[in-house]
Structures are given as structure tokens and as C-alpha cells.
Amino acid sequence: MFRDAWLIAGKDLKIEMRARVGINQIVPFAVTVLVLFAFALDTDQEALRTYAPGLFWVTVLLASLLAIGRSFAVDLADGASDRLLLSGIDPIAVFGGKAAAIAIQLVVLEVLLASGVVLLFDVTVHRYGLMVCAGLAAAAGVATAGTLYGALVSGLGVRETLLPMLLLPVVAPVLVGATRAFQDAFGVAGAEGWAWLGLLAGFAAIYGVFGALSYGALLEEA
Amino acid sequence: MSTVVAATTSSKATRVLGWLTLAGFALLVALAFAWVPEDTRITEQGDVVGQFDAVRLMFVHVPSAILAYTGFGLTFLASLAYLRWRTDWWDMMAHASAEIGVVFGVLTLVTGSIWGRPTWQTWWEWGDVRLVTALVMVLVFVGYLAVRRIPADTAVRARRSVVIALVGAVNIVIVNRSVDWWENRTLHQQSTLTARKIRDETLFTLSFSFAVGMALFAWLLLHRFRLAYLESQIEQLEVDEAMEERRAEAGLPDDSEEQA
Amino acid sequence: MEPAVRLRAAVTLLGRFPALAGVDLEIAPGEIVLLKGPNGAGKTTLLRLCAGLCSLASGQGWVLGHDLNDERRMVRRRVALLGHRTGLYDDLTVAENVAFWARAAGAGGTDVDEAIERLSLTGRLADTRVGRLSAGQRRRASIASLVVRRPELWLLDEPHAGLDQQSRDTVDTLVRGAAAAGATVVLATHELERIQVLKPRVVSVVGGMVRSGSDSADAPNDGDASTEGDRRVP
Numbered sequence: 001m002f003r004d005a006w007l008i009a010g011k012d013l014k015i016e017m018r019a020r021v022g023i024n025q026i027v028p029f030a031v032t033v034l035v036l037f038a039f040a041l042d043t044d045q046e047a048l049r050t051y052a053p054g055l056f057w058v059t060v061l062l063a064s065l066l067a068i069g070r071s072f073a074v075d076l077a078d079g080a081s082d083r084l085l086l087s088g089i090d091p092i093a094v095f096g097g098k099a100a101a102i103a104i105q106l107v108v109l110e111v112l113l114a115s116g117v118v119l120l121f122d123v124t125v126h127r128y129g130l131m132v133c134a135g136l137a138a139a140a141g142v143a144t145a146g147t148l149y150g151a152l153v154s155g156l157g158v159r160e161t162l163l164p165m166l167l168l169p170v171v172a173p174v175l176v177g178a179t180r181a182f183q184d185a186f187g188v189a190g191a192e193g194w195a196w197l198g199l200l201a202g203f204a205a206i207y208g209v210f211g212a213l214s215y216g217a218l219l220e221e222a
Numbered sequence: 223m224s225t226v227v228a229a230t231t232s233s234k235a236t237r238v239l240g241w242l243t244l245a246g247f248a249l250l251v252a253l254a255f256a257w258v259p260e261d262t263r264i265t266e267q268g269d270v271v272g273q274f275d276a277v278r279l280m281f282v283h284v285p286s287a288i289l290a291y292t293g294f295g296l297t298f299l300a301s302l303a304y305l306r307w308r309t310d311w312w313d314m315m316a317h318a319s320a321e322i323g324v325v326f327g328v329l330t331l332v333t334g335s336i337w338g339r340p341t342w343q344t345w346w347e348w349g350d351v352r353l354v355t356a357l358v359m360v361l362v363f364v365g366y367l368a369v370r371r372i373p374a375d376t377a378v379r380a381r382r383s384v385v386i387a388l389v390g391a392v393n394i395v396i397v398n399r400s401v402d403w404w405e406n407r408t409l410h411q412q413s414t415l416t417a418r419k420i421r422d423e424t425l426f427t428l429s430f431s432f433a434v435g436m437a438l439f440a441w442l443l444l445h446r447f448r449l450a451y452l453e454s455q456i457e458q459l460e461v462d463e464a465m466e467e468r469r470a471e472a473g474l475p476d477d478s479e480e481q482a
Numbered sequence: 483m484e485p486a487v488r489l490r491a492a493v494t495l496l497g498r499f500p501a502l503a504g505v506d507l508e509i510a511p512g513e514i515v516l517l518k519g520p521n522g523a524g525k526t527t528l529l530r531l532c533a534g535l536c537s538l539a540s541g542q543g544w545v546l547g548h549d550l551n552d553e554r555r556m557v558r559r560r561v562a563l564l565g566h567r568t569g570l571y572d573d574l575t576v577a578e579n580v581a582f583w584a585r586a587a588g589a590g591g592t593d594v595d596e597a598i599e600r601l602s603l604t605g606r607l608a609d610t611r612v613g614r615l616s617a618g619q620r621r622r623a624s625i626a627s628l629v630v631r632r633p634e635l636w637l638l639d640e641p642h643a644g645l646d647q648q649s650r651d652t653v654d655t656l657v658r659g660a661a662a663a664g665a666t667v668v669l670a671t672h673e674l675e676r677i678q679v680l681k682p683r684v685v686s687v688v689g690g691m692v693r694s695g696s697d698s699a700d701a702p703n704d705g706d707a708s709t710e711g712d713r714r715v716p
Contacts, residue, residue, distance in 0.1 A: 004586070007582070007585055007586060011571070011574070011582050014573075014574065014578070015571055015574060018573040018574070019573045074573075077571075077572065078567045078568050078569060078570055078571075078572070079565060079566075079567025079568065079569045080569050080570065080571060082535060082563070082565070082567075082569060083583065083627075084586075085535065085558060086533060086534075086535070086558045086559070086561070086562075086563060087559070087583065087586040087587055088558055088559025088586075088587065089586050148385070148389070152369070152382055152385060152386070153369075156372055158372065162365075162368060162369070162372075165364075165365050165368060166365040166368075166386070169358050169361040169362050169365065169393070170362070170389065170390075170393050172358060172397060173393075173396045173397055173399075173400040176400045176401070177400060195403070196403075199396075199399075199400055199403070203396060206392060206396070207389075210388075210389060210392065214385045214388075217381045217385070218381065218382065218385060220381070220537075373497065374497075375495065375497065377537070457498060460498050461495065461498050461500065464498060464500050465493075465500045465503050468499075468500045468503040468689050468690045468691075469503050469504070469689060469691065470689070471688065471689030471690075472503065472688045472689030472690065472691040473689070
């Protein structure tokens with residue numbers, strides 16, 4: 001099972017490394033969103049510093065929609081999704097593999113964006129440990145929920161519009177939790193960052209279990 | 223095989239229920255505006271405080287909220303039941319109650335907002351657990367209905383819907399908890415009923431509004447469910463018809479031995 | 483011996499359209515079956531049903547002894563379906579694609595080399611990204627990624643369509659090899675003369691139903707086949 005999950009994750013990551021859609025399109029998109037926030041807040045350095053955690057996570061969520069859509073588009077392009085069904089790989093392993101690949105891409109994106117936030121928004125990090133843990137847990141949560149919903153809408157003609165509509169309300173708690181954790185890590189507001197980390201981890205665990213259990217049923221298209 | 227069922231969603235029972243609901247609603251309007259006094263209290267300092275006329279909105283707002291939760295709760299239960307028994311009946315029940323839940327959910331948000339303006343001096347308060355939970359809940363089920371509207375095989379659609387309904391239910395709990403942690407304050411009065419601060423007329427009208435709401439809910443649910451059932455019948459007729467055409471197609475060429 | 487495929491009044495709906503409107507079919511292990519019939523007759527759906535990718539709206543079916551109603555996952559891992567789409571990833575090389583699907587099926591590295599060899603994809607071709615291949619090369623790579631699974635039942639949907647001469651020959655060699663190895667082959671193709679030498683049993687599919695189970699001995703001539711192929715849905 002873990003071997004199969006790793007096989008799927010490795011395949012997805014290798015394709016991403018080759019195609020460079022993430023680096024060439026998703027990362028520039030995310031950076032553009034950050035720049036737009038700076039314009040929207042009228043170059044108010046103080047406001048940017050205060051709201052940096054929230055802006056950072058909104059950006060990550062928006063970019064994650066692209067990464068999730070891309071992960072399923074690759075399988076749909078020339079019938080590989082049918083082949084995956086025919087391969088006999090346990091759907092739980094497919095879910096785990098795809099979620100892991102998306103999570104790893106999100107972590108890379110977070111690292112790049114975090115440096116962007118530090119540079120552009122003049123933020124100083126006070127608690128690195130908390131920041132790293134929250135970043136990992138939030139990526140896991142978004143990736144598990146995203147893989148679940150990505151599979152649900154995959155193959156539907158309206159998937160590009162449906163995915164944001166379904167996924168964003170669901171990952172709203174991640175936004176709340178990760179923002180509070182980062183506020184604590186950046187020292188811009190008093191928040192119990194470690195407690196919020198618990199929420200993020202719980203979210204990832206719940207959606208991990210839920211996704212693994214329902215993935216097989218969702219892949220069955222007929 | 224192709225038995226045509228009644229081409230209407232109403233029956234004698236639903237017509238009676240419908241008229242009763244309408245009469246009840248008329249009485250509720252009369253009670254709410256003519257009988258219930260406006261909400262005022264005099265504080266120890268002698269100031270007059272309260273919700274004044276806005277209290278009358280409560281007779282729409284509170285039952286709507288309860289019916290929205292009833293609808294979503296029913297969707298959740300029907301989805302679980304579908305997982306267990308896998309019959310279209312439960313799938314249609316989940317669909318019907320979700321639709322009614324969304325209608326009452328939106329009504330709750332709108333009336334609450336209108337009521338909040340004079341009472342709390344704000345249309346919306348982000349820190350309020352109940353407001354945010356209700357909003358996210360409505361959004362989740364709007365998404366649920368959007369997925370249901372996509373044409374698909376009945377079983378496929380039912381499976382997708384079950385996943386969204388169950389995830390949605392879990393999500394509502396998570397959102398509720400996280401917003402509670404997030405701000406940990408609410409503008410809603412905690413215990414109007416138990417604290418006995420409520421007048422008898424108001425209490426009676428409120429209870430009456432629950433009864434009217436429940437009747438309305440039952441009436442809507444019956445009609446919506448029957449509509450779904452009729453739709454599935456039409457679908458079945460179309461499949462039967464297509465099947466006959468398909469078999470005729472098979473019988474057409476060269477050998478005419480096989481007339482299905 | 484248990485039939486490789488057994489269908490009883492099998493109905494498959496695509497949306498509300500009955501692609502298969504009650505198919506009765508029995509295919510013995512090791513048999514080569516040619517499905518012929520006009521476009522839209524239901525050949526593709528029949529092959530997908532046998533692969534466990536479509537569900538039965540009514541009727542019964544067994545493939546390799548597994549029930550199509552509730553053991554489709556068992557069916558899937560034992561068959562190979564070559565459809566209109568190749569099931570390959572454009573950004574991976576031929577060798578990587580074949581290796582991925584081999585490992586997904588639990589096959590080893592030697593199987594990969596052997597399959598690449600058999601479909602003449604060795605050398606520079608093996609290290610070329612699939613996105614840069616010609617249609618024929620893609621199809622061969624797709625077949626290689628199926629060969630590694632050592633399927634007991636081959637389901638080939640128009641395997642010759644749009645291929646160059648070399649790739650067509652490769653497909654024929656594959657069918658012959660699979661049959662020689664004792665696998666069952668079901669294929670839908672308009673290229674009847676190519677398949678004729680294998681003496682397949684011809685099964686006509688029309689209007690979502692199977693019309694006849696004529697024997698391999700009196701397979702129809704090419705003229706008959708071309709009229710079948712040209713006939714459109716009335």
C-alpha cells in the first residue's frame with residue numbers, strides 16, 4: 001500500500017518537475033496575488049505587516065486550487081485515469097499518493113511565498129518552529145481535502161468552477177487556524193499558535209481518513 | 223412496465239396541509255403584528271431598552287433557523303441511510319431536504335441581518351459563531367445542490383452527493399469549533415426562553431410560529447420529494463423508450479428474425 | 483472450463499442512452515473474437531463493460547469468473563484494455579511510462595525491458611517523452627505498458643486506427659503472440675483482412691445487441707464487412 005502510494009506520488013511529482021507548470025505558472029500567479037494585496041492596501045507598510053499572515057494563507061489557498069486541478073488534469077489528459085482504475089492499485093493508495101504529491105508542492109510554494117512575504121511585507125519571524133509546523137499541517141489539510149474534492153469533480157465539464165465553490169468553504173477552518181498560528185509566529189497578534197496547530201493537524205487527520213474511505217467510491221464513474 | 227403515475231405532486235392530504243399552513247401563517251402574521259407588544263425593558267437607570275418592533279422578525283427568523291438545521295440534519299441522516307440501504311428513496315429524500323434547508327438557511331441569514339441592524343447596530347458580525355456557522359453551512363449545501371444539478375448516472379450522482387453531505391456535516395462542526403476559538407464571543411442572547419425574560423404573548427406566538435414552520439416544512443418536503451419521484455419516473459420512461467428504439471435498430475438490418 | 487466472458491441480457495446505460503440493450507455473449511478461454519458492426523453499435527461499451535469500467539444497469543455478467551455486478555475490481559487487474567486513448571503521461575518518457583504501469587501492476591524490471599523490446603521501442607525512442615511521439619509510436623508505447631501486465635483477457639478497441647504500416651504489423655504480432663500464449667482476445671476493428679488470418683470468431687454488434695455468433699470457419703468476406711462499416715445509425 002505505501003509502496004503504491006509512493007509510486008503515485010513519485011509519478012505526479014516527476015511530471016510536475018518535467019512540465020514545470022508549478023514553477024512557471026502557479027508560483028508567479030501566487031506572487032502576483034501578493035503584489036496585488038500590496039497595491040490594494042495602498043502601500044501601508046504597517047497594515048501589510050499586520051495582515052501578512054491572512055494574506056499569505058489566502059494566496060496559498062488560491063494557488064492550491066490550481067495545483068489540485070492540475071494534478072487531476074494530468075490523469076485525465078489521455079485516459080490515464082481509466083488505467084489507474086484498471087491497474088488494481090488500492091484507491092486508498094491512489095488517494096494517499098496524490099495527496100502527498102500535492103502537499104509537497106504546497107510546501108515548496110509556501111517556502112517561496114514566505115520568503116516573498118518577509119521581503120515584500122517587511123515581516124520578521126519570531127517562532128520558526130511554529131511557522132514550520134503550521135505550514136506543514138496546513139499543507140496536509142488542504143491537500144487531503146483538495147484531493148477528495150478534486151476526485152469528486154474530476155471528469156465533470158464544470159470542474160474548474162465547481163472546485164473552488166466546493167473546496168473553499170471546506171478549507172475555511174484551515175485559513176482561520178493557519179492565520180492565527182502565523183500571527184503568533186510573526187508576533188503581530190497575541191494568539192495561542194500551538195493550540196491552532198492542533199486544529200490544523202486534526203483537520204488534516206479527519207480529511208485524510210474521510211478521503212481514504214470514500215476515494216474508491218468517487219473514482220467509480222459508472 | 224411503463225405505468226404512468228399521477229402527474230401531480232399533490233394529494234388530498236397535502237392540500238389540507240397546505241391550507242392549514244396558509245391559515246396558520248395568516249394567523250401568525252396577525253398575532254405577530256397585532257397581539258405581541260413591542261419589546262421594551264426599563265433598566266435600573268430608567269433607560270428604555272429592548273428590540274422594539276424588530277422583535278416581530280423573530281417569528282420568522284427563529285423558526286427559519288430551526289427548519290434550516292432540520293433540513294440539513296435530514297440530508298445528513300438520509301445520506302447515511304443511503305449508504306446503508308442504497309435505495310433511490312433516500313437519495314431523493316436527501317435532495318429534497320437539502321433544497322428546503324438552503325431556502326430556509328438563506329431566509330435565516332437575511333432576516334437575521336435585517337434584525338441585527340437595529341438591534342446590534344450591525345448587519346453582520348464576523349466574530350459571531352452562529353452567524354459564521356450558518357453562512358458556511360448554507361455555502362456547503364449550495365455546493366451540494368450544484369453537484370446534484372450536474373447530469374450523471376443516478377448511482378454516481380448519489381455517491382457524490384453522499385460524500386459532500388457527510389463532509390459538509392463534519393465541516394460544519396469544524397467551522398463552528400474554530401470560529402468559537404477564533405473569537406469566542408457571540409452577540410446572540412444565550413437563553414431568552416429559559417431566563418423567563420420573555421413575555422407570555424411573545425412566547426406563545428413564537429411557539430405557534432414553530433408549529434406553522436413545521437407544517438410548512440412538511441408540506442414543502444412532501445411536494446419536493448414527489449417531484450423528485452416523478453422526475454425519476456420520467457427518466458425511467460425515457461430510458462425505456464430509448465431501449466425500444468435501440469432494440470428496433472438491432473432488428474432493422476438484413477435478418478428480421480430478431481424483433482425485440 | 484469456465485468461459486472468459488459470459489453476459490446474460492446485459493444492459494449498460496450511458497446517461498439515459500442504452501449503449502448495450504441486452505447482450506448475450508459467451509467467449510471461451512483462448513478464443514479470438516472479432517466484434518464488427520456500425521459506429522455507435524456499442525462495441526466500445528461492450529469492451530469497457532468486459533474490462534469492468536462500465537456497470538450493468540440490468541442483467542448479469544462474469545469476466546474470468548468474477549461477477550461484473552460486485553467484483554469489478556478483481557476483473558480490472560486481470561484484463562488489458564487498449565482504447566482510443568493511450569493512458570500515457572506526455573511528460574514522462576516511454577521507458578518511464580512503461581515502468582510506471584509495470585510497477586502499478588506489480589511487474590518487475592525485466593518485464594519492462596522485454597515489453598519495450600517486443601514493441602520495438604528500444605534505443606533513443608525509449609528515452610523520448612511520450613508527448614513527442616507520433617500516433618503510431620504512442621500506440622505501441624501504450625501496448626507495451628499493457629503487455630507488462632500479462633493480462634489473461636485482451637480487449638482491443640480499433641487497435642489499427644490511424645497507425646502506420648510498421649505499427650499495424652506490431653499490433654498483429656501482439657494479437658498472434660497473445661493468442662499463442664493462451665490469452666483470450668476480443669477486438670473491434672474495421673481492418674478485417676488483417677485479422678482474417680487468425681481465424682477469429684465473428685460477432686456482430688448492432689443497436690446495442692449481439693446478433694449472431696457465427697463460427698470462425700465461415701467468417702464473412704470483406705465486402706460484407708465494408709457495408710457494415712459504412713452503415714450509420716438510421
